[in-house]
Amino acid sequence: MSTIKDVAAQAGVSISTVSRVINHPDSVVPVKRQAVLAAMQALDYRPNSLARALVSQRSDCVGLVVGEIDSPFFAQLMAGVHRVLLDAGKHVIVTAGYHQAEQERESIRFLLERRCDALIVHAKALPEEELAALLKGSTPVVLINHLLPEFEERCVYLDNEEGAYLATRHLLSRGHRRIGYIGSNRGIEDGADRERGYQRALAEFGLEADRKDQVRAFPDEAGGHDAMAEVLRRSPDLTAVFAYNDAMAGGAINMLKDSGYAVPEQLSVVGFDDVILARLLSPRLTTVRYPIGEMGALAAQLVLHDLEERFPAVEQPRRFTPRLIERHSVRQVSPDAN
Structure with missing residues (x-):
């Protein structure tokens, strides 16, 4: 592997000139700059990016x-x-x-x-x-x-709360009144915001969120599968579920299909994020787009x-x-x- 000394020797300049070409090329006269650049290319020399950043105060x-x-x-x-x-x-x-x-x-x-x-x-x-x-x-x-x-x-x-409100409001506008929520068990504000949006939409229709209709799990497909099973065990009369994200919604749909439920004929599902999974599920998932x-x-x-x-x-x-x-x-x- 070539070094800065090799480049200097081939170009016929000092090591400090090579360093200036690397870090401050405009400070070197064109003839010497071209000689250094040609030597670097011939030797396939690659400057150390961390060392260069120390000199230039920029790493790009x-x-x-x-x-x-x-x-x-x-x-x-x-x-x-x-x-x-x-x-x-x-x-x-x-x-x-x-x-x-x-x-x-x-x-x-x-x-x-x-x-x-x-x-x-x-x-x-x-x-x-x-x-x-x-x-x-x-x-x-x-x-x-x-x-x-x-x-x-x-x-x-x-605005996570607004997104959850839109999802739940959509289900309510389609006639659903028994709507469950499968949420994240991570203690971050996204989960709390989305739960508030779910509750706000229900309240607008004179409905109170029932704790037994809400289950939290790890926010992936396996968590959605398990949460869907648990919320149905608690509330078998649900007609719809809003999921914290599309991965949980996908897990919920898989659980429902494995248990003989037809989606959306027997139970409707809405997700959140609009990742590619939402377009690949069957049926394709109604969701909230997170840009x-x-x-x-x-x-x-x-x-x-x-x-x-x-x-x-x-x-x-x-x-x-x-x-x-x-x-x-x-x-x-x-x-x-x-």
Whole structure:
């Protein structure tokens, strides 16, 4: 493997000249700059990016902390961030916090130690005071899916309560009155917000949310399967279920089919997120669209402007509004049949 000394020897210049070409090319006369670049190409020399960042104070990398690496939801976030930063000539380093405070903390520490120029952070377990301290630091930071008081301009977030309200309101508008909720057992605000939206919609129709109609489980397909079984055991007269996310809705539909229920003929199901799974299920899932890819793109635009003024300021609301996507997993019923 070639070294900077090899490049200097082949180009007939000093090591410091090679270093200037790498880090500050405009400071080197064209003849010497071209000689160094030709030597680097001939020797297939690749500068050490971390060492270069130490000199230039720029790594051209943005760190991204997601909740989970293997999630279709966070894949959309990663894609939204990456598309914008790639077009800007930047790179993305991704790590995951898995909704655990210590893992989120370690992920942020890792990215800062790699001298990332900015961070985009999805963190649900860290204390708010710790996130506030991070936002006050010298590295530009944008929070995804988290609204932190006094830092609203640095937060890109969704109105989760409104999304759950839309989902439940849709079922009510189709005549359903016995509506269950299968939620997440993770202690994060998304779950509490969605539960409030579910309850608000019921209250508008003069209905009170019954605790026995609500079951919490791990927010994946297996959790949705188990929660659906439990809520039916408690409340066999339900005509519809709203699920915390599409994965849980998919697990619920599988459980219903395995138990001989027809969806939506005997029981309607609505999800939340609108990941690709929602379009692959049978029946295709009515759900609430969470525009996480667009949110990631906005976060990337925000940090780009922080880093370089040549990137335009973003004049766009940081709060995103969910939208109901109607497909085939809900049927009309008579309210009298509930």
